[in-house]
Amino acid sequence: MTADIQYKIKKETRLRAGHHFVYALLRALSVVVLITIAVFFLMRLVPGDPAVMVLGEHADEAEIQKLREQLMLNEPLSKQFAAFLGNIFLHFDTGDSIKYGVSSRDLVLQYAPVTLALVAYASVITVISAVILAFLAATHKDSLIDHAIRVIPAFTQGMPVFWIGLILISVFAVNLGWFPVGGVGSGMGGFWHSLTLPAVTIALGQIPSLVRSLREQLLEIMDADFVLTLRAAKIPESVIFRKHIFKNAFVPTLMLFSVNLSYMIGGTLIIERVFAVRGMGKLLFDAISNRDFPLVQAVTLYCAVFVVLISLITELIAAKADPRMRQKEKSFGNNAG
């Protein structure tokens, strides 16, 4: 048997990379569709009459009827669903907010930027600190630095996020006066400055688990055969680290971060309350306490689509960085040849 028999060529690599993109897109779309359906039934599954829930037991019968009309509750379910879908796909909307009387979509778009800024800010803090800490821990494995990095953050992880928020407020806002106690500052500088404490609070909740997994990843990669081979070939240590170890750690970190991001968004909504930031969190809590169904639906849907979008982008970046992710099936020319 010669080498060329054993070796079969994969001609369709490029084609398959295209396929991968289409599959990822389809998967993301189907998730969005499922969420849309779930959001629709959110309102229909509550026991009793949603209109009564909104207006209260003692509301005027005429008003209740009016709201039922507005929410289309008198129509057959299929017609309601069709209208709901139509509204979403044509206007990206879930109907007017009951409380505010304006498009739920417009409300979401009005409140989203602050939340997005907060999530982005927290993500940057999380990723930068986690990468630095994990790197230090891995390169000083089993030393004092390593133990400190692994043990100290565990304290903050055990606490509820709002508790960490309150501690930070009392230390850095009330006592030291470095940051505002709450609200969002004006101007570019003021805006980011006022978001610092909430962003740090969110990041503190994320960093420990990310550091731990990232440290494991780094250790595993530093121990991999290919690193030994590179060392044996006397490729400079700096090149091995920058080019090989870092790049191999990048993809798992990204994946992990993207999974964490959905938890992070949940945490952000709560933290906004603690710091009196008027974002999606405030909108959602108001909507829930007012039983503002269309608005709850809009917030849920937009948050979900955001998460799906992020994981889609993550997947595409990962596929770009790691050739193994572009192809599902294993290649030819397995040992038997």
Place this chain on the structure above:
Amino acid sequence: MKPILEVKNLNVDLKLGKNISKIVRDSSFEVYPGECLGILGESGSGKSMTVKSILGLLDGHFTVSGEARFNGRDLLLEKGETLRRMRGKEISMVLQNPMTCFDPLFRIGDQIRETFRTHTELGRKEIYGRSIEILELMRIRNPEEVMRKYPHQLSGGMLQRVMIGIAVAMQPSLIIADEPTTAIDAITQKEILDEFIRIKGEYNTAMIFISHDLGAISRVADRIIVMNKGRVVDRGTFRQIVDEAKDPYTRLLIEKRKAVMGQYVRVLGNKEVEYA
């Protein structure tokens, strides 16, 4: 003739907490130019640790003592980056599992180029040409195509050919192969082994060939040392080892091998059989 590598009283200790375990004990051996030294021993006997310690691939948990003179210079004393880089060109290594020895994120061509870039002054075009040459030398028929592949797209045998190609490319004076055929299926094993025999014949490069397989080692090695529990327990030519091994463990290895060969002979109905 002066040995190209002369290892004297090599000790490798592993310190974990208060425990110190002796992984390699008082090993001495030498490799002469153009010669292939086989290191035989079962798994865990310290074969890999011996060569890793010589190449400075062990981390801080290990203490290495003794001497390892390569062309007269003691490798164990070398610290400077330039010296170490020089050595990378003069000694190359092929490891057991080719599937895990390439960085999965880079194309084969990039990985070959990296070695050239580190150890030579060649430009991009020249490196490409030389890369094609070494792949052809390893009897890989579509070198251009292979260069564009990622490791997971190639078979173990193919990857090991590339690895050996890279090892030979720098024209080292010593190649260390640590169980280079163990992780590969039986049919390809034979081809890879042939490749080593060919390199030995054509380039006259000194070689250390590590294996737990008496059959494989007997085909390439001129001289064999047998390791057991971190010690060198026997040494000599293949014939000497088979006929006069003193160590009970070596004898056991040989008896097992003979038994297998015996069955083989009976099945095939051959009268005379070599131990290989």
